[in-house]
Amino acid sequence: MIRKDVLDKGFVKLVDLLGGDDTVVRSARVSFGSGSKGEEKDRKLIAYLLAHGHETPFEHAVFQFHVKCPIFVARQWFRHRWASYNEISGRYTVFDDGEFYVPDRKRIREKVNRQGSVVADVSDEEHRAFAEAIEAECARSVAAYRKMIAEGTAKELARTILPVGMYTQFYWTVNARSLMNFIRLRCDEHAQYEMREYAGVIRDVFREKMPWTAAAFEKGSSSEG
């Protein structure tokens, strides 16, 4: 099983995988009643399918991930509808580990890509002070949340005061076609830094498990861009 740490407390785990490059080839060639024709021809077929938007064969390879990420990253992630999700419930579970994301660098708004951000050109001391301020604010919310739970407030209500930097966990089951769409959108420099950190790990797993498809996909993406 592949497990990679992301950000300060998150991770991505590959839990399960159905199929791979060979599944794509078999699924495509079923139209002609045949299967693999050796690496060279199979790789060419995969490149052809991607280049011509014949993408349904990629739906037969399916990845299942276990992800731990800040809530604001999960919000962006869940916009990818072509996938299945199950998330830890703040109604049933107390966020007893109280884990939240603390960025290690202050970032300021980017001038050209206005929804993006760049690391602020400030001293290490200022970066540290920024991180400490975030940590103190989040810790205050977590302490208030715990107090409310201890006083008998329902979990579903007490959680309303928790910050979006709190870590959540979910299972994500996604086919290779949708996964490529996710990688294309979320590894792009227009995506938020924290999201890109996760998308980069997902891309690494994809490269490892479906090397022929990943290579053809990346070649196609770079020739378009």
Ligand SMILES: Cc1cc2nc3c(=O)[nH]c(=O)nc-3n(C[C@H](O)[C@H](O)[C@H](O)COP(=O)(O)OP(=O)(O)OC[C@H]3O[C@@H](n4cnc5c(N)ncnc54)[C@H](O)[C@@H]3O)c2cc1C
């Ligand atoms: C840099 C960036 C900034 C963003 N900013 C915002 C923002 O400010 N506000 C905001 O709301 N969202 C924002 N998004 C989210 C974005 O609009 C998409 O919801 C998200 O990227 C998921 O992409 P998707 O729809 O292609 O994926 P999926 O939902 O997985 O869909 C995959 C593909 O299936 C097809 N499809 C899915 N559903 C439909 C449908 N209902 N009708 C027709 N075809 C469908 C489309 O071809 C789609 O590309 C942003 C995304 C990025 C990457």
